[in-house]
Amino acid sequence: xSALTQPASVSGSPGQSITISCTGTSSDVGGYKYVxxxxxxxxxxxxxxxxxxxxxxxxxxxxxxxxxxxxxxxLTISGLQAEDEADYYCSSYTSSSxxxxxxxxxxxxx
Amino acid sequence: QLQxxxxxxxxxxxxxxxxxxxxxxxxxxxxxxxxxxxIRQPPGKGLEWIGFIYHSGSTYYNPSLKSRVTISLDRSKNxxxxxxxxxxxxxxxxxYCAKYCSGGSCYSGAFDIWGQxxxxxxxx
Numbered sequence: 001x002s003a004l005t006q007p008a009s010v011s012g013s014p015g016q017s018i019t020i021s022c023t024g025t026s027s028d029v030g031g032y033k034y035v036x037x038x039x040x041x042x043x044x045x046x047x048x049x050x051x052x053x054x055x056x057x058x059x060x061x062x063x064x065x066x067x068x069x070x071x072x073x074x075l076t077i078s079g080l081q082a083e084d085e086a087d088y089y090c091s092s093y094t095s096s097s098x099x100x101x102x103x104x105x106x107x108x109x110x
Numbered sequence: 111q112l113q114x115x116x117x118x119x120x121x122x123x124x125x126x127x128x129x130x131x132x133x134x135x136x137x138x139x140x141x142x143x144x145x146x147x148x149i150r151q152p153p154g155k156g157l158e159w160i161g162f163i164y165h166s167g168s169t170y171y172n173p174s175l176k177s178r179v180t181i182s183l184d185r186s187k188n189x190x191x192x193x194x195x196x197x198x199x200x201x202x203x204x205x206y207c208a209k210y211c212s213g214g215s216c217y218s219g220a221f222d223i224w225g226q227x228x229x230x231x232x233x234x
Contacts, residue, residue, distance in 0.1 A: 001173055003156070034219025038157075045206055045227050046157065051220035089157050093219055097170050099147070099210075104156040 004029065004090055004102035011108040017078040020105045022090030023071060028100055030071035034093035037066060037075045040104075041086045049088075050075060077107075085109045112136035114207050114225035118192075122201075122232050128194040132207030132225060139188050140165050143214035146190040147221060148181060150203040158203075162210055163190060197232045204229050 005023040012018040022029065022037075029035055035053045038046035048057050050066035053073060063078045073092070077084055090102040118130035132146065139146060147162035161171035163181045171179050180193040194201060205228055208221040216222060 032219070036217075036220035038221070040157075045224040046221070047224075048217060048220050048222050051211075051217040051222070055217070057217055057222065091157075091159070091221070096173070098172060099159040099162070101149075101157040101159055 001028075001094060001096065001098060001100050004092060004100055006088075006090060006102040006105045008103070009106045009108065011110055012077075012080045013110045014080055014082065016080050017076060018080060018107065019077075020075045020088055020090075020107070022073040022075070022092075022102045024073075024092055024100070025071055027095040028071075028092040029068065029073050029090075031095060032093045035066070035068060035073045036091045037064075037073075038089045038091065039084075039086045040089065046089060080109055082109050112209070112223050114209065114223055116205060116207050116225045116228040118228065118230075120228065120230055122197050122230060123234050124198055124232055125196055128192070128197050128201060128230055128232070130192045130205055130207075130228065130230070131189050132191070133187075133189045134209075135188070137209075138185075139183055139190060140185055143212050143216060145210040145212050146181070146183070147208045147210045148192045149206045149208055149221070150201075151206070151227075152200075152203040160192065160194075160205075164212065199232050202230065202232045 037050040040046040054066040148160040209223040
């Protein structure tokens with residue numbers, strides 16, 4: 001199975017909004033609602049930020065939102081803050097009953 | 111409070127078998143809707159899903175690793191394990207165990223609880 005496609009890096013200034021895309025196929029992202037997003041700070045384990053495409057777990061800021069159109073899912077962070085600087089990964093369930101991650105996106109807050 | 115903790119050999123010789131255990135506290139590994147997964151991250155690289163085992167014992171693996179991977183449950187100890195055979199330097203990575211929710215009232219289709227990760231180096 002191939003990794004989902006994410007941009008290697010994105011950047012934005014404090015207060016701005018950024019969007020990270022996650023492109024797969026109809027056999028993963030496009031075919032299921034089980035798309036999730038994770039934030040990983042250096043040296044730490046990933047943290048769940050979005051599940052089922054657009055739902056936020058308890059305790060996650062409402063500045064984080066998710067959506068999906070066709071085979072592409074997106075994570076949007078609004079009101080960018082310095083603390084949002086991290087790596088972000090998407091993940092999707094697949095038609096083979098397996099899981100696949102995206103290659104990861106490094107977010108830089110300018 | 112649900113917690114996961116990895117343990118096992120940190121240095122493995124090439125061609126040998128990597129073995130890790132994930133101790134689960136705060137919930138039974140036999141609970142409905144929970145699956146137990148292994149994920150790894152080579153130094154400076156992204157996350158790679160290795161596989162998971164459902165509470166029923168059914169297993170699913172990454173096709174690229176399937177021939178070398180075994181994930182198992184030990185209900186008496188409330189832990190699950192990873193075995194990866196015939197390792198090479200390419201298997202050097204931080205290995206994470208994680209809980210995956212496959213339905214019910216938890217965060218469906220997501221890894222909601224992660225262990226801290228353990229670095230495994232393959233070297234002679």
